[in-house]
Amino acid sequence: xxxVEQPDNLMSVEGTFARVNCTYSTSGFxxxxxxxxxEGHAPVFLSYVVLDGLKDSGHFSTFxxxxxxxxxxxxxxxxxxxxxxxxCAVRVPNYNVLYFGSGTKLTVEP
Amino acid sequence: DPKIIQKPKYLVAVTGSEKIxxxxxxxxxxxxxxxxxxxxxxxxFMFSYSYQKLMDNQTASSRFQPQxxxxxxxxxxxxxxxxxxxxxxxCASSQAGQGGQNTLYFGAGTxxxxx
Numbered sequence: 001x002x003x004v005e006q007p008d009n010l011m012s013v014e015g016t017f018a019r020v021n022c023t024y025s026t027s028g029f030x031x032x033x034x035x036x037x038x039e040g041h042a043p044v045f046l047s048y049v050v051l052d053g054l055k056d057s058g059h060f061s062t063f064x065x066x067x068x069x070x071x072x073x074x075x076x077x078x079x080x081x082x083x084x085x086x087x088c089a090v091r092v093p094n095y096n097v098l099y100f101g102s103g104t105k106l107t108v109e110p
Numbered sequence: 111d112p113k114i115i116q117k118p119k120y121l122v123a124v125t126g127s128e129k130i131x132x133x134x135x136x137x138x139x140x141x142x143x144x145x146x147x148x149x150x151x152x153x154x155f156m157f158s159y160s161y162q163k164l165m166d167n168q169t170a171s172s173r174f175q176p177q178x179x180x181x182x183x184x185x186x187x188x189x190x191x192x193x194x195x196x197x198x199x200x201c202a203s204s205q206a207g208q209g210g211q212n213t214l215y216f217g218a219g220t221x222x223x224x225x
Binding site: 004031033035041042043044045048050087089091095096097098099100101102103 | 141143145150151152153154155158160165166168200211212213214215216217218219
């Protein structure tokens with residue numbers, strides 16, 4: 001099967017940063033996406049990476065290491081409203097399918 | 111205004127009954143999907159359609175049947191409902207083709223409870 005793993009919970013403090021980790025083990029790799037999901041709401045697309053390295057998009061940055069099957073989403077200058085679940089999703093070749101991790105619930109405290 | 115409309119928002123059904131979940135998108139996309147999310151489980155892919163044709167199906171049970179009557183519609187019929195079918199069902203869409211599939215736009219979901 002396709003394995004996409006994320007820690008269940010993460011806590012951080014307003015004004016600092018948080019790094020949400022994702023590891024994957026899939027039959028091929030055709031890109032990795034990050035989504036934000038608030039309680040009771042739909043996932044919202046944040047970022048997509050397919051090449052190794054850091055992609056800086058301001059408040060959200062993403063890192064990918066394909067050789068290690070690893071990605072992280074970095075949130076900087078955290079605000080209380082960043083509290084949400086962050087989902088990692090991997091696409092494998094030849095299928096129109098995204099395999100999602102179970103999500104990391106980020107809690108930002110004052 | 112929501113660009114992907116799912117109806118109903120909440121649905122309660124009895125075991126053994128049949129329901130249809132409605133999805134319409136107004137983003138001009140040619141690819142549509144159904145995903146399911148149960149408590150404490152990852153979002154689970156069910157079906158993908160491109161230009162109204164079934165592309166991928168990872169739903170083991172034939173009780174789940176997608177229906178695409180129009181380019182921007184992808185409904186989901188569920189027959190012989192079971193309590194284990196209780197979940198939030200999300201419809202999503204994207205541009206068809208390699209690049210577009212990496213960015214999914216989700217509807218607000220239909221929360222189904224089977225008693």
